[in-house]
Amino acid sequence: MTSAGPEGGGREVHDPAEPSFGRWLELLANSDRRLVLSTLLENGDDRLPVGVLTDVIARExxxxxxxxxxxxxLHHVHLPKLQRADVIEYDADESLxxxxxxxxxxxxxxxxxDLAAD
Incomplete structure (x- = not known):
């Protein structure tokens, strides 16, 4: 998915010392983190409550x-890991x-x- 910068009206793409391909694979190795990211991508630019992400994962x-x-x-493992990688912003106080x-x-x-769907 290509994201346009703020001038293009899309989501801003961050590049603070972009992690390596191996780092992306490590983050995506866990199915719960993949579900979190897929759900956030489907949602667009809005903030999602942690409860919504919890429900999506629990159903699977x-x-x-x-x-x-x-x-x-989510609270102790997956969201902090994604936040440390600068993939998400996680406001634990607001659960967003x-x-x-x-x-x-x-x-x-x-x-x-795509591979999992085959």
Missing amino acids: RPEDVTPQSVLID VTYRGHEDLERCLAAIE
């Missing part, structure tokens, strides 16, 4: 996984997540989703 997981355990994993826009990451995610 086995029945023995509770929304509470998904929320704990915003995707920051990374073209290379989006291409990797699309390729992984």
